[in-house]
Amino acid sequence: MNLEMVMQELEALGKERSKKMYMSNGAHEPLFGVATGAMKPIVKKIKINQPLAEELYATGNYDAMYFAGIIADPKAMTESDYDRWMDAAYFYMISDFVVAITLSESDIAQEVADKWIASDEELRISAGWSCYCWLLGNRKDVEFSESKIFNMLDMVKNMIHHSPERAKSSMNNFVYTVGISYLPLHEKAVETAKAIGIVEVKRDEKKSSFLNAYETILKGVDQGRIGFKRKHVRC
Structure with a gap:
């Protein structure tokens, strides 16, 4: 075709x-x-x-x-390819659910996501955190540095309430995903979520969303979802 x-x-x-x-x-x-x-x-x-x-x-x-x-083909794409795709991603459903997901199936996922998280562009920051959500929810725990994820949880705790609106949502999802899908830091994620509390995400011409990673993790515990990993990230 x-x-x-x-x-x-x-x-x-x-x-x-x-x-x-x-x-x-x-x-x-x-x-x-x-x-x-x-x-x-x-x-x-x-x-x-x-x-x-x-x-x-x-x-x-x-x-x-x-x-x-x-x-x-995620592994055929280079860092510059992903950056080019992000340049054209004009809203979060593309940045977080197209580019970030595709990146998560590549070998350079963490490297590129780290750079996006450190950027000053809302959709890049959001895509970076989202990529980690897709990664943690799919790959084995041993593929991640525990100290790195630990530090990222602290970063979220310190920055989430002052971050761009879309990034707040992805950062909150990161805390929840660590709590559910990354067993080594389940307790740390629970503590972080509790410390963060409710996160307000303001949206244009819509009512604000109020996110609570702590309650979401507890629901996951009740549902027996701890340790959950997806078999596939993309459709």
Whole structure:
């Protein structure tokens, strides 16, 4: 399948309801409003195709950009490729659920995510923390430096209430993810979440969201989710 064929199939799958939902979260034209599950039959036909992924991502169409993340070859992408994708990620559903997820399946994930976390750009910071969430929720605990994750929890505790709005959400998710999916620092994550308390995330033209990682971790404990790891990160 080529670019034109994929775009035609995506357009045919578009739904006005999904389009409105995506736009209410920050997406803008061009987009079709394709439910992510509806993309699976096309993914099966294409599988992994990095050149096509690049063409789709470059369209600026939200659905095409999302689909690009599913068929991309994460290990074929360089740091500059990921930075280029982040430059075009204009809202969090692309930065955190397309770029960060794709990065999490690469060999340079932590290295790139660390740089994004240290940047001064809201979506890069958010994507960096989100990437760690995808990593911790999928890879074995031994693949991480315990002292590094420990220090990152302290960083969140000290900075979360003063961070950009989208970054607050990803940092809160990081604390929750460590508490659920990274056994060596479960107790530290619980202490950190308790110290942080409720995090208010302000949103344009919408009511604020109030996040509580401590309660979310406790719910996970009650549900027997401690130690949970996903088999796959991408669709």
